[in-house]
Amino acid sequence: MGKIICKQCDFKSPAAQTLSEMELDGLESGCAKTNFKPGEIIIKQNGLSTNVAYLKSGLVKVHFSDPLKERIMRIIKAPTYLGLPSNFGNKVNQFSVTALENCSVCFLDIAAFKKFIYENGDFAYNIILEMSKNELKNFDNCLNNAQKQTTGRIADGILFFYHEIYNRPTFILPISRQDLGNLAGTTRENASRVLTQFHNEGIISIAGKKVTILNEKLLHQISEKG
Amino acid sequence: MGKIICKQCDFKSPAAQTLSEMELDGLESGCAKTNFKPGEIIIKQNGLSTNVAYLKSGLVKVHFSDPLKERIMRIIKAPTYLGLPSNFGNKVNQFSVTALENCSVCFLDIAAFKKFIYENGDFAYNIILEMSKNELKNFDNCLNNAQKQTTGRIADGILFFYHEIYNRPTFILPISRQDLGNLAGTTRENASRVLTQFHNEGIISIAGKKVTILNEKLLHQISEKG
DNA sequence: CGACTGCTTGATGTTGCTCAACGTGCGTGG
DNA sequence: CCACGCACGTTGAGCAACATCAAGCAGTCG
Numbered sequence A, B: 001m002g003k004i005i006c007k008q009c010d011f012k013s014p015a016a017q018t019l020s021e022m023e024l025d026g027l028e029s030g031c032a033k034t035n036f037k038p039g040e041i042i043i044k045q046n047g048l049s050t051n052v053a054y055l056k057s058g059l060v061k062v063h064f065s066d067p068l069k070e071r072i073m074r075i076i077k078a079p080t081y082l083g084l085p086s087n088f089g090n091k092v093n094q095f096s097v098t099a100l101e102n103c104s105v106c107f108l109d110i111a112a113f114k115k116f117i118y119e120n121g122d123f124a125y126n127i128i129l130e131m132s133k134n135e136l137k138n139f140d141n142c143l144n145n146a147q148k149q150t151t152g153r154i155a156d157g158i159l160f161f162y163h164e165i166y167n168r169p170t171f172i173l174p175i176s177r178q179d180l181g182n183l184a185g186t187t188r189e190n191a192s193r194v195l196t197q198f199h200n201e202g203i204i205s206i207a208g209k210k211v212t213i214l215n216e217k218l219l220h221q222i223s224e225k226g
Numbered sequence C: 001c002g003a004c005t006g007c008t009t010g011a012t013g014t015t016g017c018t019c020a021a022c023g024t025g026c027g028t029g030g
Numbered sequence D: 001c002c003a004c005g006c007a008c009g010t011t012g013a014g015c016a017a018c019a020t021c022a023a024g025c026a027g028t029c030g
Helices: A021-029 A084-089 A110-119 A121-147 A150-166 A177-184 A188-200 A216-225 B021-029 B084-089 B110-119 B121-147 B150-166 B177-184 B188-200 B216-225
Strands: A031-036 A041-043 A051-057 A059-065 A070-077 A080-082 A096-099 A103-109 A170-172 A204-207 A210-213 B031-036 B041-043 B051-057 B059-065 B070-077 B080-082 B096-099 B103-109 B170-172 B204-207 B210-213
Touching (some): A021 A103, A059 A177, A070 B121, A110 B121, A121 A150, A150 A188, B059 B177, B103 B110, B121 B150, B150 B188, B150 B210, B150 B216, B177 B188, B188 B204
Antiparallel strands (some): A031 A103, A041 A096, A051 A080, A059 A070, B059 B070
């Protein structure tokens, strides 16, 4: 945590880029930057959402914890706002957000944020844009999980890390088998089974958390067909 | 379809209520009201989203049609906007919206809509509010469907019609067994089975599409526990 | 070294999908 | 008017997918 100079921030969101120097000064006065280590909780489910959280750098999981089950909704990388709908729709966070890597997050004063929406149409429009894209992605996710079966969803997960996060065929899985299961809506056992199945079929190579994609085309087919 | 006088409209959205007389005049010039009968398609999946749709009255289903499967995402009643995220996030509709009852819909000029966001902070804020609430509901839905099993999801469906739509324990189901299945992520056979099971257990009474809820408490338990 | 955590693999039971058969009501065309 | 197709609803039997349970293994930390 420390003194922030928003004006000189290199990670401004599209919305924040529309702000004037004066407005950025306003933002600064109610802005606290915090760093998180892997495993640390950034936003806590059922906690009050008193600030707007902006993920400047790092990778996080958005998850919902039931007393019995834990479900990972999405994995997102910076830059992005976290939990805007909770900020506005409901004062209580509907889910937790936990760091998977070292993360840097700015907590912004919600009142200042509202003020910008009221006074700066460009800012408001960009927020609406971000929320729209977000909702469409959630929508997609939801559908995918609903009508595919386990192998397809695990394939999805692997392709997600490939295309959306690392952009290279070899990477270190940032989550445990347990969490991969939670992400795909299954158990750690099944997640494990499907991974070794893919490995045996020569679709991927897996050693511990190190994944190499060998047959992307087939992986896509599995993801598509179910 | 016909000439509209937005100023005198009794069904204005919270956002539209923030508009001045002059702004409402602007809205009017690009506004077309259309009526739909049950079964008629209001928004077509994969079609271009050229207008903002505002549902003034009636009941609709939001559904996604795959060549193979059809999935009902939500059932919504007026008043509400339909598909705002598609209007902004992506020019193509991600889903269809179909009338279940007689519906009255206003199609608004998207440019005028954008203009209001830019120029009227109160309007923009109300749109953000509506989108936030929407997303949180979708979120909830998603989770429910993911971790309950069939009986629980059918129970959910019945309780939804009870609490959110009709507010009385006896009502006429506005959808077929097929669609109830699609809503609960199962087949028409299973939807049918679960309904008769509930009937036999004295939890509900069902005759054709006429439903009476007899043991709401138990129904809630089933919905909760899975 | 023992306790612990994360991972893997196999055996077993349950859930719910698929398929098939049959009944009903409705609209169409001969 | 009846015959026919068609959508919808119900019920039963078999089977595939998946969760659960159980056991064992490797790595790590005190």
